[in-house]
Amino acid sequence: MYGRKGYQLVKDFASGEKGQLKPFNSKLFDETIEECDQNHHLIQSLIRKMQQEGLDVQNNRNADHYGALIHHLSLIRNKRCLMAYVYNRAEIVRDLAWRVGLELLDLPSDIQGKLTTLEKDYFKNHSVALKSYMGKVGIELNVDMVPPKDPYIKVRILDDIDEGIVLSDKTTNFARHSMHFLKRTDAEPYIARGQMKELTD
C-alpha cells in the first residue's frame, strides 16, 4: 500500500546493470496494478461516505477528503512507477535495434527471453520503421557508429557461426578461431553481437 509495490518495481529495474535488460518482472508489475485497484476502491468508499453525509465532495476538506487524497496520490505514484518501468525498458529495446541488429532473431537468445511479447512487437515495429526510413533516405544509419579508418578489417571468429553466410562479395566458411579479412560494414554487426573480434597489428 502507498506506492510500495511501484517502488519495488522501479528498484528492481535500477538494480540491474545500467542500460542492460533484466527479465520482465510481471509478478511485481501485476501486484502494483492490484495495489492501484485497492487504492481506487478505498477512494470510492470514502467519497461515497461523504456523499451519504450530504457533503459537497469537491469543496469539503474534512478528514475523509484527506484520506481519499492520500489514496489518490498513492495511486498516481504507482502509475508513475509503472510508466517509468515500461518507458525505460522500451528505451533499451530501441537501443538493441540500433546497436545489435534489426532482426529479432539476430539478438542473442538470452536477450530474446527477457522480452515480453509486447516488447518483441515493439522491437519489430521499430525496426520496420527504421528500415523504411533508411530505405527512403538511402543511407544505412546503423553502421559505422565508430568512424572508419579503412574499408577492410581483419577479424577473428569467436563463435561458431553455422549458417553459410553470404557476405556482399563472397561466401566464406567461418570456422571458430579462423581469421578473415572482411569488409568493415559486413563484419560490424557480428562484432557487435560478440561473434567476431577485430584484430589490430
Place this chain on the structure above:
Amino acid sequence: MAKYYDIDDILVEEEFVPVLFHKTANGVTIDPSAETNCAEQGAKVEVPFWLAHELHMRQAVSINLPACFDQKTRLEVQADAAYVDLRSRCSYFYEFGCKLEPLVTDRTLGILLSTAFKIRYKEALTKVYTAAHITASKYLSFLTKEETNLYEAAHLSMTAFRKWRAGGPRLERALILGRKRKDSN
C-alpha cells in the same frame, strides 16, 4: 514533469521524511501508532517524500528534517567531509537535500549540501586520477549515488583516453548485451 520517467528521481522521492499532520485523514494506515485506521491531527509520522510534498502543498502537514541531515552528520561533515559515509545515511544525499530545502524551515541545509559537495568532489576527482581502481573500493562505499555516477564518468573518460593513446581495436561487442561471457576455449 521533465523527470517523470526518471528512475533516479523516483527513487529519490521514496526517501522517508518525518511529518506532522495538521489535518486528520481517515481510512489510511500510515500511522503505525494509531489505534484506528486514520492519521490524527498532530500525529508525527514518517512518510515517503512524494506524499509529504503533495500534502505539504495542501497545508495538510509540515515537514521536519530527516535524520540524515541531523546535527551529528553536520559535525562530521565539518570535521572531514571527504570521509563521511554519506551513502549509509541517504544514497541520494544531494538530490534529496535539494528537493527538501524549499519545504523546511531550516535555512542552513543549502550551505551544508554545497560545502559537503565541494570538498567531496575534489577528493573523488583526485582519487580517480591517482589511486588504482581496486584500492579505491573502500572509499567508493562512502559515496552517494550522485557521487558514484561522477566517479564512474571520470573513470570512463580516463580509460577512454588511455585506450585512444594506445590504439587497438575500435569496434567492440555492444555494451548493451552485458558483460562478455568467459571464452570457452
